[in-house]
Amino acid sequence: MASWRDGRNEASRARLLKAVPRVFPPAVLIHALARPLVPPLPRLAVESYWRHHPVRADRLARALATRSAVPEGWRWRLATGPDDGRARSFRVPPAPFREAAHRAEPGTCCLCGQPVFRFGWHRDLWREGKPNRRARWHGCCVAAWKLWIAPAGQAKLLAKLQRRRCPATGERLLRGREVDHRVPLHQAWRRHRDLPWPDLLGFWGFPNLQAINRDAHARKSAGEAGDRARRPVGEHEVLPPSSRGGDADEATQGDVARL
Numbered sequence: 001m002a003s004w005r006d007g008r009n010e011a012s013r014a015r016l017l018k019a020v021p022r023v024f025p026p027a028v029l030i031h032a033l034a035r036p037l038v039p040p041l042p043r044l045a046v047e048s049y050w051r052h053h054p055v056r057a058d059r060l061a062r063a064l065a066t067r068s069a070v071p072e073g074w075r076w077r078l079a080t081g082p083d084d085g086r087a088r089s090f091r092v093p094p095a096p097f098r099e100a101a102h103r104a105e106p107g108t109c110c111l112c113g114q115p116v117f118r119f120g121w122h123r124d125l126w127r128e129g130k131p132n133r134r135a136r137w138h139g140c141c142v143a144a145w146k147l148w149i150a151p152a153g154q155a156k157l158l159a160k161l162q163r164r165r166c167p168a169t170g171e172r173l174l175r176g177r178e179v180d181h182r183v184p185l186h187q188a189w190r191r192h193r194d195l196p197w198p199d200l201l202g203f204w205g206f207p208n209l210q211a212i213n214r215d216a217h218a219r220k221s222a223g224e225a226g227d228r229a230r231r232p233v234g235e236h237e238v239l240p241p242s243s244r245g246g247d248a249d250e251a252t253q254g255d256v257a258r259l
Contacts, residue, residue: 005036005037008037009037009038011040012037012038012039012040013033013038015040015041016032016033016038016039016040016041016042016045019040019041019042020042020045021042021118021126023125023126024042024125025046025049025121025125025259027049027259028042028045028046028049029045031045031048031049031052032044032045032048032049035048042119043119043120045119046119046120046121046139047120047139047142047143049139050139050140050142050143051143053143054143054144054147054154054157054206055157055161055206056140056259057139057140057141057143057144057147058143058144058147058148058205058206059205059206060122060140060144060259061111061112061138061140061141061143061144061145061201062144062198062201062202062205064109064112064113064114064122064138064140064141065111065112065113065197065198065201066198067112067113067114068097068112068113068114069113070096070196070197071096071097071101071102074096074099074102074197075193075194076094076189076193076194076197076200078090083100084099084100084101085098085099085100085101085103086099090185090186090188090189091149091185092149093145093148093149093200093201093203093204094197094200094201095110095111096113096197097109097110097111097112097113098110098111104136106133106134106135106136107130107131107132107133107134107135108131108136109122109135109136109137109138109141110136110137111137111138111141111144111145112138112141114138115131116131116132116135116136116137116138117131117132117135118132119139120132120135120137120138120139120142121138121139122138122139122140122259123259144205147204147205147206148201148204148205149204151179151204151209152178152179154179154209155177155178155179155211158179158206158209158210158211159173159177159211161206162210162211166211166212166213166216167210167212168212168213168216168217168219168220169213169216171213173211173212173213174213174214176213176214177211177212177213177214178211178212178213178214178217179209179210179211179212180209180210180211180212180217180220181203181204181208181209182208182209182210183203183208184224184228185203185204186224186228187228188200188203
């Protein structure tokens, strides 16, 4: 097995280095060459980088969204037909540029609405002056979207950011820990749907995610269900914190700024 992997990586490394242009994100190349299985193409290297850095991807995707003007007349609504491009559930993040009425043009990311450049990168490092019209997603936005619609796989990372402490009880996180939205998504839909679109995305991102022990999660969910039945629509709820994870998250913010 080791000899097969060594041979495969040698061929992939040679192919990658041949295909990489003179200008290429150095962090991505370093990451790719250090992988147990080296990605053979620059595009795959970019995908791998963001897949393995979901906190950075989430933060950058939301930052890119703040640069896009929301289409005139757009509001967060659920699907009314099979082809309108809207989500059928409030558990899926609002994405105006995926909707049929406001669909992004080729070369524009259908999630954040910003231009997509070579290899799915978010900046024109190559100074070509135009986006890649064959691309519809940034690499970071693909990773962020997967996180937002299926956060359960991030329990291990969240536990590390929380120093393996359950935020509900203060006790050590157990092996059966679960991922929870601090502010439930039904509250985002019922009470915060008129917030600016980039702010809404924070309800799905790391600012609103936590790893919590299973018993504590069950009690929290039961309390939210009762609260949902008793409290009137429109009552103010606490917004998700602007950041989480302490020093580790602050360091990530600096890393994203340098990409």
